[in-house]
Amino acid sequence: MLLRITAGPLRRQLVFELRNTIWCSAYSTIPVRSKRCLSTEQSDREILIESGMTLAQVAKLMRTTPASLSKYLKGTAQVFKRDEALPLKVAEHIVFQAGYTPKVLDGEDVYRQRRDRSVLKPRPPVVTVMGHVDHGKTTLLDSLRKTSVAAREAGGITQHIGAFSVPLSNGHRITFLDTPGHAAFSAMRARGADVTDVVVLVVAADDGIMAQTVECIKLVNRSKVPVVVAINKCDKYGANIAKLKRDLLHHNIQLEEFGGDVQAVEISGLKGTGLDALVDAVLAQAELCDCTADPHGPVEGVIIESRVDKGLGPVATVLIQHGTLRRGDVLVAKTMWGKIRMMQDEWKQPVHQATPSTPILTSGWKELPLTGSECLQVEGEQKAHRVVDFRAAMDQRKRNREVLAHSSTPVAQARSSTPVAQARSSTPVAQTLSDTPSIPCIPLVVQGDVAGSVEALLGVLKTHPPDQLELKVVHSGVGQITDSDVEIAASLGAIILGFNVSCTKSTAALMKQREVTLIAHNVIYKLIELLKEKLETFLPLEWEEEIVGEAVLLKVFRLTGARRATVAGCRVKQGKLVRNATYRLLRQEKVIHEGSIIGMKQGTEDITTARKETECGISFTVDPEFEVGDIIQCFMKKQTSQKLAWNLGF
Numbered sequence: 204m205l206l207r208i209t210a211g212p213l214r215r216q217l218v219f220e221l222r223n224t225i226w227c228s229a230y231s232t233i234p235v236r237s238k239r240c241l242s243t244e245q246s247d248r249e250i251l252i253e254s255g256m257t258l259a260q261v262a263k264l265m266r267t268t269p270a271s272l273s274k275y276l277k278g279t280a281q282v283f284k285r286d287e288a289l290p291l292k293v294a295e296h297i298v299f300q301a302g303y304t305p306k307v308l309d310g311e312d313v314y315r316q317r318r319d320r321s322v323l324k325p326r327p328p329v330v331t332v333m334g335h336v337d338h339g340k341t342t343l344l345d346s347l348r349k350t351s352v353a354a355r356e357a358g359g360i361t362q363h364i365g366a367f368s369v370p371l372s373n374g375h376r377i378t379f380l381d382t383p384g385h386a387a388f389s390a391m392r393a394r395g396a397d398v399t400d401v402v403v404l405v406v407a408a409d410d411g412i413m414a415q416t417v418e419c420i421k422l423v424n425r426s427k428v429p430v431v432v433a434i435n436k437c438d439k440y441g442a443n444i445a446k447l448k449r450d451l452l453h454h455n456i457q458l459e460e461f462g463g464d465v466q467a468v469e470i471s472g473l474k475g476t477g478l479d480a481l482v483d484a485v486l487a488q489a490e491l492c493d494c495t496a497d498p499h500g501p502v503e504g505v506i507i508e509s510r511v512d513k514g515l516g517p518v519a520t521v522l523i524q525h526g527t528l529r530r531g532d533v534l535v536a537k538t539m540w541g542k543i544r545m546m547q548d549e550w551k552q553p554v555h556q557a558t559p560s561t562p563i564l565t566s567g568w569k570e571l572p573l574t575g576s577e578c579l580q581v582e583g584e585q586k587a588h589r590v591v592d593f594r595a596a597m598d599q600r601k602r603n604r605e606v607l608a609h610s611s612t613p614v615a616q617a618r619s620s621t622p623v624a625q626a627r628s629s630t631p632v633a634q635t636l637s638d639t640p641s642i643p644c645i646p647l648v649v650q651g652d653v654a655g656s657v658e659a660l661l662g663v664l665k666t667h668p669p670d671q672l673e674l675k676v677v678h679s680g681v682g683q684i685t686d687s688d689v690e691i692a693a694s695l696g697a698i699i700l701g702f703n704v705s706c707t708k709s710t711a712a713l714m715k716q717r718e719v720t721l722i723a724h725n726v727i728y729k730l731i732e733l734l735k736e737k738l739e740t741f742l743p744l745e746w747e748e749e750i751v752g753e754a755v756l757l758k759v760f761r762l763t764g765a766r767r768a769t770v771a772g773c774r775v776k777q778g779k780l781v782r783n784a785t786y787r788l789l790r791q792e793k794v795i796h797e798g799s800i801i802g803m804k805q806g807t808e809d810i811t812t813a814r815k816e817t818e819c820g821i822s823f824t825v826d827p828e829f830e831v832g833d834i835i836q837c838f839m840k841k842q843t844s845q846k847l848a849w850n851l852g853f
Contacts (some may be wrong), residue, residue: 224781248302251599252294259285261294267299306596310445311620313535313579313590319496326496326559327368328489330396331380331520333422334405334628335413340433343405344381345473364521366507366562367549371482377489378522378560380507398505398522400492402430402467408442408469412450420454429492431484432456432467435733438476444469482559483541492507496559502526502580506536507562509571511682512654515545517568521557521578528557528580533587536578538595540587541568571681587782628667643672643741646697648688649679656727657681663731667844667849671742684721693717698737728851735847743847748838752778752815757831768802770820771829775813780821780837782811788827789834796827 244628250264262269269285274298276283283289289297290822291307298305332340345370366558368378372537380399402423423430431450434444448458448467457463466484470477503526509519521528521535528534533542544567546554557563572578580586646666651657667674678691684699684706692699699714701723706714714721722737724730754773782803788796803810804823813819821835 212312232285238728249306250301250597251306252291252298252300253307253600255288257286257288258283258295258297259380261289265298265303267520268303272301274299283379293814311586311589312458312593313581313586315577316501318500322497323495326498327376327378327648328400328485328487328492328494329380329560330401330403330485331399332405333419335407335410335415335419337470338407338413338416339780340405340406343382343433343435343470343478344379346472346475346478349381362606364523366367368561369639375486376560377482377485378562380522386792388843398507398524399426399428400494400842401488402428403433403485404430404480405433405435405472406447407436407439407450408434408447409436409439409531411443411447411452413700417454420456421451424455424640424741427774429488430456431481431488432465432482434469435472436468437469448575454648479483494560498528498558498647499528500633502528502532502534502578504528504534504574504578506563506574506576508655509568509574509681511571512566513683514567516790517541517576519559519566519568519572519604520562520564522560522666523557523561523563525559527559527581528563529555533581533583534565534578535581535587536572537576538591538598539568539570539572539576540584540591541565542584542587543567548796571654574658581609628660643744644675645676645738645741646677646692646695647670648692648697648699649676650678650684650688650701652697652702652703654681659727660700660702663727666851671845674738683707684710684714686713689717689719690717698722698734699732700730702727731851733852735849738849739844742847744842745845746840747843748840750778751784751837751839752813752836754780754813754821754833754835756829756835757818758831759829768822769826769829770804770822771833771835772818772820773835774818777815779815780813780819780835781839784839785835786821786823787836787838788823788829789836790830790832795833796825797822799824821838 215364223673235733258269258272262272295305332344334340365826366380368376404419433448436442437444452461454538456465458467460466468481468484470478470481504523507520507522512518530543535722543565548554548559581590649657649660651660677695677697682705684701685800688699691712699719699721701721703725720734754775756771756773758772760770760772776836786800787794800821801824803822
């Protein structure tokens with residue numbers, strides 16, 4: 204009977220068993236693996252192996268000991284010590300026998316091509332608009348495009364990186380990248396500076412140089428990109444253009460009028476004045492940059508932004524740098540790939556091809572590509588699979604080497620041998636979130652509308668100091684909040700942090716049923732402020748002292764007989780003295796005694812309050828040996844909520 208198995212995990216297992224049988228003839232005493240079948244969970248676990256690995260290194264990657272692996276080699280003609288290099292076949296056999304899937308490092312990669320200058324053709328310049336928040340960047344671009352994007356943005360500020368092509372009246376075309384100016388979006392600004400030909404630095408004439416202006420200048424200097432300064436809001440009251448130009452000199456921006464090579468153009472984005480001069484300055488600077496590309500070779504580009512579209516799935520905005528992108532082309536971006544099914548311009552109109560310097564929205568990605576990653580065209584889906592698998596293996600190899608390097612240090616070896624460390628490897632995630640038991644740990648599930656927003660949120664969360672409480676992001680994703688996000692949050696007791704995203708009614712009902720907290724907003728700094736307020740409720744209450752009053756001791760009275768007591772005769776100098784408060788006796792600014800009192804009188808009358816500039820007699824529960832001139836301080840303790848010491852910088 205001929206049994207033919209064409210595909211599936213069973214075929215892969217039988218092929219491996221057959222190969223095991225063949226090569227084991229060289230090691231005739233190596234026992235063939237038992238006939239027990241792997242579970243689905245076991246067969247999905249892969250261990251990356253390469254030549255030269257030792258038994259100890261293989262065991263470390265499998266989170267076990269070399270002694271536990273040596274049983275798979277009992278009876279072999281060769282004996283392998285823990286630090287002896289294993290033949291690749293032997294390492295592969297050990298991994299498979301231990302219930303894992305061995306994966307040998309092999310494959311191919313794809314790289315950017317060297318282009319001959321004879322094939323390069325002129326292309327539109329890519330211009331990134333940068334500057335401080337609310338300095339008028341998007342309004343300026345609206346005036347150039349005759350649109351009103353700024354009016355539709357939440358909070359009136361840009362919170363995503365925008366890419367669009369603008370046709371000019373003189374027949375030229377410029378591709379603009381609009382970057383957010385808010386402090387939380389520094390990574391987006393850096394991405395814009397890295398892919399641009401010219402930077403337009405927008406500075407408001409009334410505000411001058413601000414924090415994000417300085418950051419943008421540093422990015423420009425680091426990237427060595429030519430810059431044109433657009434002095435905006437020149438028509439606004441309080442504008443001081445001369446001072447602004449002098450301040451730019453202090454930040455290494457040498458304007459032409461001061462003998463430098465940086466052009467400065469005075470504009471009003473709101474009224475549209477000075478825009479022609481700005482465009483001329485940008486085009487003049489672009490001519491010096493030699494903006495050329497190869498429109499016929501393989502496609503090369505950069506992922507500007509990515510998100511999950513409700514109808515299209517994972518989509519990405521790609522800035523084409525070389526080649527011409529068409530439907531059906533296959534692109535690889537790091538360890539993600541996609542076969543382009545649809546292309547849209549910034550107006551959501553379908554396009555059939557995208558030439559160099561064109562920003563284009565693409566669909567057909569299997570998973571969300573990472574923002575800022577380069578994307579390269581490959582011949583087909585099979586090549587894409589090989590490239591992605593090879594890159595994933597290389598990433599795993601890098602992580603393996605980091606694990607092995609860490610485990611080789613004496614401190615790491617000592618820690619890994621302790622019972623606590625061994626138990627920790629099998630402890631659920633929820634129980635190991637906090638490294639310091641005395642500090643509360645708050646798990647977070649972060650969800651954003653686009654990958655850049657999630658990146659910005661994670662960057663802000665990293666600035667939180669761990670002194671009062673710890674923040675642990677247990678999951679992050681792009682797109683609307685789903686039932687899966689709610690289940691993750693419920694299982695770990697996490698807060699869901701949502702930026703510019705929504706959820707369905709059924710998900711909202713599940714969130715209420717599972718008692719999951721959602722903090723959501725469409726303006727990033729308001730979202731972080733809401734999170735900060737919520738986090739403060741997790742901080743323990745602290746005792747706070749409130750000084751009610753002070754008195755100076757004038758005379759000490761020592762009563763005898765049935766009323767035996769020591770009475771401090773004093774005069775109230777500040778505030779008032781209250782009967783049910785706590786008292787402190789100070790002598791030369793040193794605390795002599797602290798406690799409560801048993802009586803307060805004025806003459807023979809018992810009182811509960813002694814006001815300023817009145818005299819009274821006070822008896823303490825314990826005689827503190829009063830001396831004339833002592834200060835008696837009256838104070839009350841109350842519990843107050845702590846404030847989170849988290850300086851957001853905005």
